[in-house]
Amino acid sequence: MDGHTTVIRGRSLFDGVDTEHREGASVWIEAGRIRAVYGREGPPPPPGARVLDFPDGGILPGFIDTHVHLILGTAHRNHGPKSYNHVMGEDSDALMLLRCVRNGYLHLMKAGVTAMRDVGARNRITLDLKEGLSAGLFHAFPAVQVCGRSITMTGGHFHFCNEEADGPEACRLAVRRLVKEGADFIKVMGSGGGTYITDARRASYTVEELRAIVDEAHRHGKVTTIHCLATQSVVNALDAGFDCIEHYEFQEMDYTRNFNRAIGRRMIDQDVWLSPTIQTGYRRMESLRALRDRRPLTPGEQEALTYFEWKQEGQLYVTGELYRMGARKFIMGTDAIAEFGDYAIGLELLVAAGLPTKDTLRAATSNAAAACGFDDAGMLAPGKAADVVVVRGNPLDDIRATGDVVQVVKGGFVLPMDSLALFPHGPGAAAPPVRRRRPDPQVIRT
Ligand SMILES: [Zn+2]
Numbered sequence: 001m002d003g004h005t006t007v008i009r010g011r012s013l014f015d016g017v018d019t020e021h022r023e024g025a026s027v028w029i030e031a032g033r034i035r036a037v038y039g040r041e042g043p044p045p046p047p048g049a050r051v052l053d054f055p056d057g058g059i060l061p062g063f064i065d066t067h068v069h070l071i072l073g074t075a076h077r078n079h080g081p082k083s084y085n086h087v088m089g090e091d092s093d094a095l096m097l098l099r100c101v102r103n104g105y106l107h108l109m110k111a112g113v114t115a116m117r118d119v120g121a122r123n124r125i126t127l128d129l130k131e132g133l134s135a136g137l138f139h140a141f142p143a144v145q146v147c148g149r150s151i152t153m154t155g156g157h158f159h160f161c162n163e164e165a166d167g168p169e170a171c172r173l174a175v176r177r178l179v180k181e182g183a184d185f186i187k188v189m190g191s192g193g194g195t196y197i198t199d200a201r202r203a204s205y206t207v208e209e210l211r212a213i214v215d216e217a218h219r220h221g222k223v224t225t226i227h228c229l230a231t232q233s234v235v236n237a238l239d240a241g242f243d244c245i246e247h248y249e250f251q252e253m254d255y256t257r258n259f260n261r262a263i264g265r266r267m268i269d270q271d272v273w274l275s276p277t278i279q280t281g282y283r284r285m286e287s288l289r290a291l292r293d294r295r296p297l298t299p300g301e302q303e304a305l306t307y308f309e310w311k312q313e314g315q316l317y318v319t320g321e322l323y324r325m326g327a328r329k330f331i332m333g334t335d336a337i338a339e340f341g342d343y344a345i346g347l348e349l350l351v352a353a354g355l356p357t358k359d360t361l362r363a364a365t366s367n368a369a370a371a372c373g374f375d376d377a378g379m380l381a382p383g384k385a386a387d388v389v390v391v392r393g394n395p396l397d398d399i400r401a402t403g404d405v406v407q408v409v410k411g412g413f414v415l416p417m418d419s420l421a422l423f424p425h426g427p428g429a430a431a432p433p434v435r436r437r438r439p440d441p442q443v444i445r446t
Contacts, residue, residue, distance in 0.1 A: 005030050005049040006386075006414060008407070010057030012394040013037070014358070015380040016365035020396060025059055029386040032412035037380050052414065058394045058401055060361065061380050062114025062142075062387030062410065063343060064368035065107060067246060067277050067333025070100035070129070071121045075338035075425075085196050088160040093125050100129045103340040104141045105423040109415060110341030112389035112405040115143040115369070115377045117333075119187045119225065119246070120150035122161045127182050140415060143387075145372055147187035148178050150227070151213060153204045157193035157227065168212035171205075175216040185372070186217040188242075190226040191233035191251075200229040201251045203236050210240030223373055225275070231260060238266050244273035244371055246333070247280075249314060257314045259321055268327045273371040276319045277335040278353065279346040281308040284338075320354035330355065331371045332364040341425070344403030351399045360399060386412040 006029040013025030021039035028036040028045075036042075045051050074087055091099075100121075107113040118126045126146035133141060149163035151174045156164070165174035175186055190205060192198030205213075210226070217224045225244035228234045229251050237245050245267065250259050267274060285308035288301055297305060319330070334346055350360040369378025376385040388409040393401035408415045 005035070005046050006409075006412065007045040007049050007051045008054070008057075008059060008388055008390060008409065009051065010054045010059040010390055012057075012396070013039070013059040013380065014361055014396055016061040016362065016369075016378050018358075022394070027059055027380055027386075027388055029388070029409065029412050032386055034380060034382055034384050034386050034388075036382055050414075052407065054390050054406060056392055057390040057406065058392070058396075059380070060112075060389045060391065060395065060402075061365045061378055061384075062389050062408070063112050063364045063402075064332065064372065064374060064378055065111075065113045065116040065142075065334050065336065065343060066244075066275055066331045066368050066372055067119050068103070068107070068116050068336045068340075069120055070103050070118050070336075071096040071125050072337045073099055073103040073106075073340045083196065084158075084160065084194060088122070093123055096122065096125050097128060100125065101138075101141070102423045103336070104144070106341035106420075106425065107336070107343070108140065108142050108408060108410060109417065109420045109423075110405065111343035112391070112402075112408050113142050113343055114387035114389070114408070114410050115372070115374045116145075117185070117372050118144060118146045119227075119333075120147060120158050120161055120189075122149065124148070124181065130182060130184075139413060140410065142410070143374060143377060143385075145184035145374070146182075147185055147225075148181055148183040150187040150189050151175070151178075152189040155197060156204045157189040157191070157195045157198045159195065166209075168209050171209045171212045172216045175213055175220070175222075179217075179220045179222065183222065185223040185225065186213060188213055188224065188226045190228045190237050191230035193227060193229060200249070201253050201255065203230050203233040205233075205236065207236050207239045210236055210242070214241050223371075225273075231258065231263065234263055234267070238263070238270055238272070241270075242272065244275055244331070246275045247277050247335075248274070248318065249311070250318065257310070259314075259318045261321075261325070264318075264322055264325055264327075267322065268325060271329065273367075274322065274327055274330050275333045275371075276315055276330065276350075276353075277333045277346075278315045278319060278349040279342075280315075280335040280337075281311050282345060282349065283342065284308050285312055316349065316353040319350065323354050323359070328359065329367060329371070330359065330363040331368045332360075339425075344400070347395075347399050347402050357396045357399050361395060361402075364402075386410075
């Protein structure tokens, strides 16, 4: 032990699975791993230990975000439009890789996310990020699993990531290519989405194509997950045997959103991981509502607000209904596209949808770890990586406590919480084009 023990003490603790302590708890850390977890009756810290006391603290496993896009994070972009097309058109891979670093750091320090799964980036960006992390270039970063590029049909959602594949053979080849390049898991775009020219109401792939992907991925021991906004895409994903389904918005051809209980039943019975990404669009909705309080919205803004309210209402409803039908395999994903470091709102929304706080915290920890295969994370137990978050208050009593992160420990490193400003929130965009002064017009007289 040679005196290198760190002891985190708080008032309450939830281990991520079932055990909770309410009147005193501590976690002992040695060599980057958890050595012991105690409630009120725990022994005093060993001599020479570094003890961190949080009298009001709620101790939790580090949070896990199962759905991020690290190359984005372009809220407050300082010029020009913010659509995918503009971001993808203007920003280089190198800039995006830098943004990945900033975004991961924000997620870690601000939200206490100590592990995350990147579900779609361009070219080799996240694969290079992963390589850098594996090489030990820096430590203050969440554990990451990457799909590299998400597989999509020609012209499909996120086609700009450059992994288009059509037909079962090409789909199989895409999986092999990604595995060769180092993908940890396989992500597929099963319907259209926010990408210009795609249609969220329509399934992108046939069951035959999806089966080829799942079969090939599983042969290599890779987990599969699929983006599904269209009802038909959820059915196709279930037919093909995906491990996890993202979003499941149940969008119909007539632009309604219709939770189909028979399909919901299949999602539960087939034991699929459920990733509702419940907070997508929530901040945008909030800011449009705030704007509406200050001035009348333009028709475009009103249309956007109506859309985000419809989306939010649907996500709460579907998630709540699935829970009431017996679903328990929920996992927490922010779908961070605009903002990183904004995680706890998703937990608040899961509770608003009808999940008890314990199930909500499981979605953020042990469930997420199991779904992604983070064997080392999601649980405060001896032998696990020492990824620990301390929040103010007990989140089992009030989930909003998860938004008040006071200390993050990553792999045993007690992180300096005042260093957040080193990687500020900000535009994260390509620099505005330099405006060159035009030379004065020369008048040539003859
Ligand atoms: Zn996404």
